[in-house]
Amino acid sequence: xxxRLHDTEIWxxxxxxxLSQTHKLLVQYLFDNCDCAGVFEANYKIMQFLIGAEITENxxxxxxxxxxxxxGKFFLTDFISFQYGVNLDELNPKFSVHKGVIxxxxxxxxxxxxxxxxxxxxxxEGLGNSYNVTAQNKDKDKDKDKDNNITSNKEDEKPKKxxxxxxxxxxxxxxxNVILSADEVTxxxxxxxxxxxxxxxxxxxxxxxxxKKYKSHYAVLGKHNWVYQKIFEEKGSNGRSGYTTKPTxxxxxxxxxxxxxx
Numbered sequence: 462x463x464x465r466l467h468d469t470e471i472w473x474x475x476x477x478x479x480l481s482q483t484h485k486l487l488v489q490y491l492f493d494n495c496d497c498a499g500v501f502e503a504n505y506k507i508m509q510f511l512i513g514a515e516i517t518e519n520x521x522x523x524x525x526x527x528x529x530x531x532x533g534k535f536f537l538t539d540f541i542s543f544q545y546g547v548n549l550d551e552l553n554p555k556f557s558v559h560k561g562v563i564x565x566x567x568x569x570x571x572x573x574x575x576x577x578x579x580x581x582x583x584x585x586e587g588l589g590n591s592y593n594v595t596a597q598n599k600d601k602d603k604d605k606d607k608d609n610n611i612t613s614n615k616e617d618e619k620p621k622k623x624x625x626x627x628x629x630x631x632x633x634x635x636x637x638n639v640i641l642s643a644d645e646v647t648x649x650x651x652x653x654x655x656x657x658x659x660x661x662x663x664x665x666x667x668x669x670x671x672x673k674k675y676k677s678h679y680a681v682l683g684k685h686n687w688v689y690q691k692i693f694e695e696k697g698s699n700g701r702s703g704y705t706t707k708p709t710x711x712x713x714x715x716x717x718x719x720x721x722x723x
Contacts, residue, residue: 466544483514488524498565499540530569634665645679652684660688
């Protein structure tokens, strides 16, 4: 036996109080005996026997929530919104409960294959649920959609900021730990001339042995930093640079790496 939600406040609804005793029983019968989509096929003999009074089609249509379908069956227009908490156009086939309801609605011509549903009169005083959407609310929703579309169109019109691409890095030194851009390599070659490879190895060896980290290797190799001073300002007895360590990577190999990076 199917178990369904029941509106306990129905006895205090004005529209229900205005019904005759026969029609009150008929409302309860319909909501208890329709299928899971709110569709039912009238059997007047059974209804007459159970309710204890003669029931005709006019009695069914006298109830606001009831409409007659093209196939002769009847449909409770607010049954789905009350039982499932959604409107007809909000049924989702991904949910197993909704899937069966959708099949019944399609079979009875209430819901088309494209999801379009029949237009029924809005029930203003049904089972008292909060899910019925009035025409006024629908218009408000349409206005909101229009505003959202206008806002989104304006956002689309705004020029999109393009991210600046970082220059490709060139990794140099014996320990592969000196990182420069191609532009920085060019500037440092002009600064150090034939001592460029030596300067790279000085920094590479220091970083490798000390674990020191720098935000900018280009800045460390600059004219006013210690690498430059070590190479050009320290003089030996013969007046030449006191730094004589032979670099493991000559200038031609460094230039080749720079060209390969591009």
